Amino acid sequence: MPREGGSLTPPEGLQHLWLPYCQMQLAPPPLTAVGTEGCRITLADGRELIDGVSSWWTACHGYNHPHILHCMEAQLQAMPHVMFGGLVHEPALTLASRLSKLTGLGRVFFSDSGSVAVEVALKMALQYWRNRGKAGKDRFLCFSNGYHGDTLGAMSVSDPEKSMHKAFRHAVIPQFVVDIPADEYAFSELDALLAGVQKELAGIIIEPLVQCAGGFRFHSPDVLAELRRLASKYEALFIVDEIATGFGRTGSMFAFQEAGIAPDILCLGKALTGGACGMAVTLASEEMFSAFLSGSRDDAFMHGPTFMANPLACAAANASLDLFEQEPRLQQVEAIEAALRDGLGGCESLPGVVDVRVKGAIGVVQLRPEIDSYALRPRFVERGVWVRPFNDVVYLMPPFTISGEDLQALMRAVREVVQ
Ligand SMILES: Cc1ncc(COP(=O)(O)O)c(C=O)c1O
Numbered sequence: 001m002p003r004e005g006g007s008l009t010p011p012e013g014l015q016h017l018w019l020p021y022c023q024m025q026l027a028p029p030p031l032t033a034v035g036t037e038g039c040r041i042t043l044a045d046g047r048e049l050i051d052g053v054s055s056w057w058t059a060c061h062g063y064n065h066p067h068i069l070h071c072m073e074a075q076l077q078a079m080p081h082v083m084f085g086g087l088v089h090e091p092a093l094t095l096a097s098r099l100s101k102l103t104g105l106g107r108v109f110f111s112d113s114g115s116v117a118v119e120v121a122l123k124m125a126l127q128y129w130r131n132r133g134k135a136g137k138d139r140f141l142c143f144s145n146g147y148h149g150d151t152l153g154a155m156s157v158s159d160p161e162k163s164m165h166k167a168f169r170h171a172v173i174p175q176f177v178v179d180i181p182a183d184e185y186a187f188s189e190l191d192a193l194l195a196g197v198q199k200e201l202a203g204i205i206i207e208p209l210v211q212c213a214g215g216f217r218f219h220s221p222d223v224l225a226e227l228r229r230l231a232s233k234y235e236a237l238f239i240v241d242e243i244a245t246g247f248g249r250t251g252s253m254f255a256f257q258e259a260g261i262a263p264d265i266l267c268l269g270k271a272l273t274g275g276a277c278g279m280a281v282t283l284a285s286e287e288m289f290s291a292f293l294s295g296s297r298d299d300a301f302m303h304g305p306t307f308m309a310n311p312l313a314c315a316a317a318n319a320s321l322d323l324f325e326q327e328p329r330l331q332q333v334e335a336i337e338a339a340l341r342d343g344l345g346g347c348e349s350l351p352g353v354v355d356v357r358v359k360g361a362i363g364v365v366q367l368r369p370e371i372d373s374y375a376l377r378p379r380f381v382e383r384g385v386w387v388r389p390f391n392d393v394v395y396l397m398p399p400f401t402i403s404g405e406d407l408q409a410l411m412r413a414v415r416e417v418v419q
Contacts, residue, residue, distance in 0.1 A: 103266055216362060353366065
């Protein structure tokens with residue numbers, strides 16, 4: 001079977017790997033990456049690919065940014081890791097203060113991946129209501145096409161039918177799943193549903209403005225603001241999952257800010273470290289936090305990942321925030337948005353295309369569902385670009401630092417392959 005875009009023999013050791021979301025009996029052997037720099041990935045055979053995916057949407061400043069490397073190297077010499085129970089450290093203190101200022105949420109809880117940040121958010125919401133003496137508020141309202149991660153709690157609030165979690169549908173806690181309302185009628189239906197389930201409802205969880213892994217579907221800031229209003233009306237915590245959208249991807253630093261709202265709980269991850277290493281956070285309002293303060297240890301928040309607030313990851317995240325302050329990232333996103341509108345717009349008239357949409361540095365070409373988008377993957381590698389269509393979408397989420405030339409090359413490849 002040919003490799004994904006080549007014909008070399010599979011790498012030694014592949015027989016011991018178990019790859020993610022991958023039917024390993026059918027999938028072509030993966031390519032071996034040996035280096036990254038800027039917006040390029042270098043392969044073992046010497047080829048260079050222009051990256052249109054930012055390593056699952058993390059590498060917002062491109063790869064190996066010297067400022068991030070420098071800060072991580074300094075931290076590596078001082079203290080690569082120390083436990084966060086009973087001890088704190090300067091990189092975490094600084095990062096928590098900066099994130100709190102950027103988001104308006106007073107408290108930061110560290111974890112090691114986006115899925116865990118979502119678990120933490122759900123557990124915070126459940127324990128909040130218990131601590132407030134409201135028993136029975138232990139279900140969540142979530143949305144069709146939503147995706148919040150791969151752990152059991154995160155799967156329970158993701159789309160139960162269309163996400164990659166179908167196989168676990170029987171095993172996860174059932175939640176209330178609705179379509180994101182698009183008009184007044186849908187909102188009045190949702191209002192009625194919420195009125196009926198208020199006593200059971202702990203929170204509403206949503207990916208703001210763009211549902212990413214569920215097919216890059218967009219909704220408006222007005223819809224988000226109205227959902228926030230309904231959450232308050234029916235005593236539900238409003239949980240905003242910005243793991244994919246946060247740090248500029250939709251055009252503003254955080255997507256929820258476009259709706260002028262304040263979440264009760266916010267999840268961040270992915271681009272938090274500029275893509276240099278794994279880390280995530282769950283932020284909560286001071287009001288949320290105050291529900292965990294009492295004379296009883298039982299009221300303390302019961303969670304604590306071993307590697308939480310890893311100092312190396314905190315150093316990377318602080319360096320990434322420096323770059324947002326020092327370099328014109330949001331202007332770069334604006335320029336990418338304009339280029340994507342221009343460059344992908346032409347795909348609309350192609351026979352296999354159902355829709356083309358752009359928001360910030362996210363460009364989406366939606367294909368007719370019968371088209372096997374996975375079969376298109378090697379064609380991108382043949383053209384020297386790293387683009388990974390899935391289900392019915394071909395999408396671009398490049399690093400914000402991508403040059404105009406490289407972005408044009410990505411879009412040219414999308415046009416040619418889709419054609
Ligand atoms: C919105 C959202 N939430 C949560 C996650 C899970 O993050 P992780 O893969 O770091 O566990 C993802 C990952 O794609 C995501 O897009």
